[in-house]
Amino acid sequence: MRVLTISGIFAAADHQPAPPSDDESETVYKLTPISRLLVDDDGDDGASSTPRGMSAMLRLLARSDTAVAPFFGLGAWFRDAGAATLFEAARGAPTWSLTRSDASYNEALNDGCAANSSFAMDAVLNDGAAAGGASSIFRGLGSLVDVGGDHGAAVMAIARAFPHIKCSVLDLEQVVSKAPSDGTVQFVAGDMFQSIPPADAVLLKYVLHCWDDDDCVKILRRCKRAISARDGVGKVIIMNVVVGYGTQDNVVKETQVLFDMFMMRYGGAEREEHEWKKIFLEAGFSSYKITPILGFQSLIEIFP
Ligand SMILES: C[S@@+](CC[C@H](N)C(=O)[O-])C[C@H]1O[C@@H](n2cnc3c(N)ncnc32)[C@H](O)[C@@H]1O
Incomplete structure (x- = not known):
């Protein structure tokens, strides 16, 4: 204690x-x-109940087999310049294959993502000023597909705030098949490298930092095909770190660099603005706008 x-x-x-x-x-x-933040129910002290319980995320990050254990193999992985990521070297499979074969990892990942999404979207949609008025980014959209949207916590929050937006989620079959649907969101099982359902906008929340630059370009090219050609409407909305943006105090910075390490485990990365820009241009987008929202997180709108 x-x-x-x-x-x-x-x-x-x-x-x-x-x-x-x-x-x-x-x-x-x-x-x-x-x-x-680790108490799911705010209890009886009169505090209002907010969707900010992060215990499922902590349980995911504290898992010994998938979160911590890969780092014990860091030395061997550095010496062996094989193609496998640190995660694959430790678990023998990429993370998104493991969610298919390991039900407990699939559940922990989905629950952790849902907790994190509720927390982050509450800040984006309800803390207008603190989040730089980020909710306006969704205004004017008629439809939105959350690619790699997990169990839909993010789009459910968006659908509650903007009931006229038709929201859907594209994710892998093992994820979508376990999603609790409240009827407001349509779930589509599929592979974002193959096809993305058409919509005014695509949301990519904490997805691209799991992939290397070449894969990000492939995903974004698919997104570009999916978004609306209606003038001024079609866009991709990315929620991720832009290194150097947002709160720069030491505690936040320390968490952000630990995230760099965490993403490196998958073969992904947290990126600086010039690294994002290179990917956007290569995928065929012409411009972008960064809005810092919470701690070290930002929303990036990219336009065809
Ligand atoms: C780090 S999680 C992010 C989940 C959610 N967007 C969030 O913010 O919490 C990445 C998501 O991408 C999904 N994913 C991975 N590969 C995919 C693919 N090829 N096609 C569609 N979704 C995929 C995973 O199943 C997972 O739900």
Whole structure:
């Protein structure tokens, strides 16, 4: 408890027993804003219930087999210049094949992504000023397909905020087949490298940082074919890190560079603006706009 208190997970205060008790004071631990994020239900303290529980994400990031273990093989992987990613070297399969063969990893990944999506979209759609008024990015759209949209938490939030937008999710069969549908979102099983359903806009949320530059170009070319040709409407909306944008304080920066390491595990990367720009131009897009939203995250709109 002392470790968790020093690191800000809990707050501690001495509690003096009421007189005439001779008992010694005892330490009382309380939630801090950080640990509150790990409580799925805000409980009975009167605080409003927000979709910000991140415990499923923490469980995913703390998994020994898929999150931590690959890094123990870092030395061997550096010495062996084979083509496999660090993740493949540790688990013998790329992460998106493993979600097909390992049900517990599939479930942990889907639950973690859903928690993270609810948290991030709540900030984008409801914290207008703090998120740079990012919700306006979705205004004017008639349809949106979330590619690699997992269980649809992001588009469900968008559909609630903009009921006129027809929302769908494209993801792998093993993901879509387990998705809880509330009827507001259409789920399509498929491969984004093969085909993407047509829509005014495509959302790629935390997808491109899992892939190398060549694969990002292939995915974005598919997206370009899918988006609306209606003047000024069609666009791709990317939610990812743009290194150098957003909050630059040390704690945020430290988390961001740890994410660099985490994405390197898959063969992906967090990118600087000039690296993104190169990919966009190569995929045939003509311009882009970056809006920092939360911590080190940004929304990037790219236009044909
Ligand atoms: C890091 S997760 C991001 C999920 C979600 N967009 C989010 O923000 O939480 C990447 C997603 O891409 C999906 N994916 C991977 N390869 C794919 C493919 N070839 N076609 C469609 N989806 C794919 C995965 O199943 C997973 O749901």
